[in-house]
Amino acid sequence: MNLRDVIIEPHISEKTMMDMEENNWYTFKVALNSNKSQIKDAVEDIFDVTVKKVTTCRMPGKKRRLRYNEGTTAEWKKARVKLSEDDNIEIFEGV
Amino acid sequence: MKVNKEEIGENKVKLEVEIEEERVEDALDEAYKKVVKKVDIDGFRKGKVPRTLLEKRYGEEVLHKDALDILIQQGYYEAVQEADIEPIDQPEITDAHIQGGEPATFTAEVEVKPDVELGNYTELEVEPEEVTVEAEDIEQELEAKRQEHAQLVGVDREVVEEGDFVTIDYEGYVDGETFEGGSAEDYNLEIGSESFVPGFEEQLTGVEVGAETTVEITFPENYQSDDLAGEDAEFEVKVKDIKRKEVPELDDEFAKDLGFETLDELKSDIEEDLAAEAEEKADRAYENQLVEAAVENAEVDVPEVMVEEEIDNMLEGQKMQMQQQGFDFDEYLEMTGMDEEALRDNFRGQAAERTKSNLVLEAIAEEEGIEVTEEEIDEKVEEIAKNQGQDQDPEQIKAFLQMQGQLDQLKDGLQMEKTMEFLKDNN
Numbered sequence: 073m074n075l076r077d078v079i080i081e082p083h084i085s086e087k088t089m090m091d092m093e094e095n096n097w098y099t100f101k102v103a104l105n106s107n108k109s110q111i112k113d114a115v116e117d118i119f120d121v122t123v124k125k126v127t128t129c130r131m132p133g134k135k136r137r138l139r140y141n142e143g144t145t146a147e148w149k150k151a152r153v154k155l156s157e158d159d160n161i162e163i164f165e166g167v
Numbered sequence: 168m169k170v171n172k173e174e175i176g177e178n179k180v181k182l183e184v185e186i187e188e189e190r191v192e193d194a195l196d197e198a199y200k201k202v203v204k205k206v207d208i209d210g211f212r213k214g215k216v217p218r219t220l221l222e223k224r225y226g227e228e229v230l231h232k233d234a235l236d237i238l239i240q241q242g243y244y245e246a247v248q249e250a251d252i253e254p255i256d257q258p259e260i261t262d263a264h265i266q267g268g269e270p271a272t273f274t275a276e277v278e279v280k281p282d283v284e285l286g287n288y289t290e291l292e293v294e295p296e297e298v299t300v301e302a303e304d305i306e307q308e309l310e311a312k313r314q315e316h317a318q319l320v321g322v323d324r325e326v327v328e329e330g331d332f333v334t335i336d337y338e339g340y341v342d343g344e345t346f347e348g349g350s351a352e353d354y355n356l357e358i359g360s361e362s363f364v365p366g367f368e369e370q371l372t373g374v375e376v377g378a379e380t381t382v383e384i385t386f387p388e389n390y391q392s393d394d395l396a397g398e399d400a401e402f403e404v405k406v407k408d409i410k411r412k413e414v415p416e417l418d419d420e421f422a423k424d425l426g427f428e429t430l431d432e433l434k435s436d437i438e439e440d441l442a443a444e445a446e447e448k449a450d451r452a453y454e455n456q457l458v459e460a461a462v463e464n465a466e467v468d469v470p471e472v473m474v475e476e477e478i479d480n481m482l483e484g485q486k487m488q489m490q491q492q493g494f495d496f497d498e499y500l501e502m503t504g505m506d507e508e509a510l511r512d513n514f515r516g517q518a519a520e521r522t523k524s525n526l527v528l529e530a531i532a533e534e535e536g537i538e539v540t541e542e543e544i545d546e547k548v549e550e551i552a553k554n555q556g557q558d559q560d561p562e563q564i565k566a567f568l569q570m571q572g573q574l575d576q577l578k579d580g581l582q583m584e585k586t587m588e589f590l591k592d593n594n
Contacts (some may be wrong), residue, residue, distance in 0.1 A: 084220075
């Protein structure tokens with residue numbers, strides 16, 4: 073799998089911003105079929121940082137309904153990445 | 168904070184103000200707190216967006232405008248104090264510059280109170296007028312009082328004469344038809360009072376009581392009702408009664424009716440009243456002359472802004488007065504056929520005069536160190552409280568005035584009065 077296809081976008085919310093500032097955990101939306109080692113490689117390669125730990129989870133799609141047609145939004149994968157203390161990712165603070 | 172004061176042109180001052188970084192940072196913070204409440208970004212509740220994210224996403228400039236508003240408001244006020252100037256207008260702010268981590272700067276141009284070059288004001292050649300009450304005036308006043316207390320008394324005379332009060336029924340026709348307001352019953356008319364259309368009253372003289380007569384008149388061209396102006400009309404008039412006005416005799420009896428013991432007492436009371444009135448009038452005239460003379464000797468450029476402000480005040484006063492009399496201001500404008508602009512022009516000359524004398528009086532007060540003390544203000548407030556009614560608490564009124572910003576006005580007014588006293592004492 074191409075490293076550039078692993079990370080889709082940073083996941084930014086109140087919760088992740090706090091996590092980032094306090095514990096140096098960065099959160100990404102990643103490809104569903106990627107695994108932790110691929111995520112680690114991708115983050116280290118793209119942002120030039122050292123990754124200490126990766127945790128992932130699958131976020132199930134939410135039920136949505138349009139008139140009588142039921143459906144779901146897409147399932148996706150969330151990855152939290154712990155960086156070593158002196159590293160940070162600038163792009164987060166800008167997007 | 169650094170303030171650089173520069174005088175440009177007449178009565179105009181340019182202030183270059185520089186504000187330290189720390190205060191800029193404070194202002195930015197405050198601006199952020201204000202802006203953040205309105206920003207909506209996915210993943211954040213309203214008001215919870217971090218400042219860094221906000222600045223990255225929308226650019227640092229989002230905060231600059233609000234921060235500048237805050238800074239200029241504070242900074243301008245302080246700069247005015249520091250430069251020790253008295254602005255009379257809103258400042259014109261230019262070249263405002265702000266950047267996080269740098270001192271902020273702005274330039275304010277504002278008109279200030281003009282310098283007054285006082286001339287001579289203590290040895291003015293103005294003398295207070297001597298007050299005397301003429302015997303004639305007393306007579307006149309007495310006569311007026313008599314007329315006031317006149318009574319209508321029936322006369323046994325059959326024919327109407329000039330000066331009679333007649334009770335009449337009348338009905339008017341224009342082209343054989345009645346019109347609105349053209350008839351009445353038991354109307355009291357004084358012959359010779361000219362309260363009716365010219366010619367009406369004259370034609371009634373010589374008519375007998377109980378008789379009916381026809382009066383033919385022509386309404387004048389400038390009659391208040393357009394329909395009737397210039398029309399010929401006929402009135403059928405019936406004279407029912409004749410009365411004459413009887414004025415009371417000038418004697419002690421008359422004086423007693425008015426609450427005095429004797430006629431002489433009444434006379435001396437009238438004299439006193441007249442003297443007080445005349446004295447007050449003379450006093451005011453004297454004050455006016457003093458101010459006029461002092462103003463003439465002084466040199467002032469009266470700025471346009473102050474005149475306009477005075478006009479505003481005068482207009483406001485006029486409106487208030489009209490409201491109290493139950494007039495509508497717009498109606499008044501319509502009636503006099505003026506618009507507000509024309510009215511302002513009317514006031515302009517007077518406003519300029521007033522502004523000028525105010526400036527001169529202020530300058531004199533400053534020159535002589537005339538100041539209003541706290542006690543004097545309290546005294547005045549108490550007086551106001553007394554005038555308003557018994558249950559008014561002076562403290563409360565003072566607080567109320569302060570809230571409305573009228574306490575300063577009060578103080579200015581008192582200072583004027585004191586300056587006036589000074590002028591009177593020193594001339």
